[in-house]
Amino acid sequence: MPQSHSPASRWVNRIEVGVEQWGVSFIALLVALMGVVNVLSALSPALHARLRVLDRFMVLEVRTGSRLAVTLAGFALLLLSRSLWRHKYAAWVLTLGVLILSALGHLLKGLDYEEAGLAAVLALLLWLLRHRFHARSDPPSVRQGIQVLLSAFLFTLVYGTLGFYLLDRHFHTQFDLPTALVQTVRMFVQFTPPGPGPVTHFGRYFLDSIYVVAVTTFGYSLWMLLRPVVLRAPATPAERARAADIVATQGRTPLARLALLNDKAYFFTPGGSVVAFSLQGRVALALGDPIGPPADLADAIRAFQAFCAHNDWLAAFYQTLPETLEAYTAAGFNALKIGQEALVDLATFSLEGRANKEFRNVKNRFSRLGHTAVFHPPPLDHALLEALRAVSDEWLSTRGMAELRFSLGWFDDDYLRQSPVMVIRTAEGRISAFASLIPGLPPQGVSVDLMRHRRRTESGTMDFLFVSLLEWAKGMGYAVFDLGLSALAGVGEHSDDPVIERALRSLYRNLARFYNYQGLHAFKAKFRPRWEPRYxxxxxxxxLPAVALAVVRAHVGTWRALLPAWRHPPKADIIPTIEERPS
Known part of the structure; x- marks a missing residue:
């Protein structure tokens, strides 16, 4: 793979990325600590000598309101520090304002110039680092958050003013319209209750209702202001056509074809590459490596990384090739082995010889039973699609969950119609199993896509299907048959492997309740493939936890899709290895 950067420049880049990230992380931690200082300072009594000075210039209510404002500012700083860690521009603006107000509040509540000085210095540091906060918020959400805040403020202004004026018998203080208006604003902004307080339960209820509106609207508006950019529309037809052109000329793996399915969005680089991704929460999960010229790989990774950072997303790549790892590590990413791709070298595949006796026996037995393997080139007709759908629906019912997506094809008429399919028919002409194929990516290879079978099939049906597929592919001149990813296989097998990979190894042994990883791996291993790691x-x-959750969500959609499998584990393996007959 061509390298566009020397080792020295890659190390320099990693250092620059690290310095920027740690600088932002450090200031975010300082902001969080300032939030703790605010809360502790508000809970601590002020020095009497300083209070005597303040008593000459301001009333007690101002000091009390300032103490509460400092407390609220402390909680706000704690909340904002997380968004600062993400380089959020809106968080930078809000934090700068809160720090300035916090400094004033410390002075007004007790002449606490030490805390005020810390807030001022922190505001200065934040200003000096302003160029490092570039992650934008979702524009429609920002507008909605501001609208909600203004609407709530106006509503509360009218609601509170009329309430204090009309319900003043429930309070010790008598309110006219101006004083009712001032009191409402103070409650909404400073959470300062009126005078001695209410004299009835209804008065307390009225005050609490204003507090609830203020807290709810402030919290909702803050969340909307800091929300990452949201993808609200699928890729346009023009973007799909552009991606298809790049895939047709630059696709290297079967994932390139799956990049064209309608659950993907696209990012195009100046160097002629495309990154197909699915946005799950804040994680932009790319399918495989960037598709494009090999010389553009490093630049494509960095461009997508910068694009995601600007949108407040986390960039991640699923099922990348081993030869591309260096480009990711140079960009500051981490890699986790997640399984092995099973690649059968068709030049050495044969039904001859003692080692392949099992395959010959399978083929001969099914031939004697009258079963046939029939290849159907695209486009598939409607009648065949409906017959395949019946098999697929029956297969899905044994799994107790919806179809997986993202890195796998699913039963979609338009997609499957354009796919080559091998079907197994019984002696009665009934389809008992089928597999669709992804040909031509790379040109010398072909990959299996959908694999479906009926609930009850003749023992060895899937063996017969794959033997027939391999023979067909070899006869067509293909060099490699890709049996797909064997998830978690070969992960964490050695004592010097990373701890997280050894933990995944433990999961691999205990996840049969949801998916027969080991059974599927054993089935693929029968064809003696070479195993190539994926990351x-x-x-x-x-x-990593957020990225792992994004991988699950991209494949199953929502956690609800997993509930049937949790409550009712699959009654049949993915690959039937024993004869299943009606009882």
Missing amino acids: LIYPQPLD
């Missing part, structure tokens, strides 16, 4: 690329160790 999950993620930004930082702390981001």
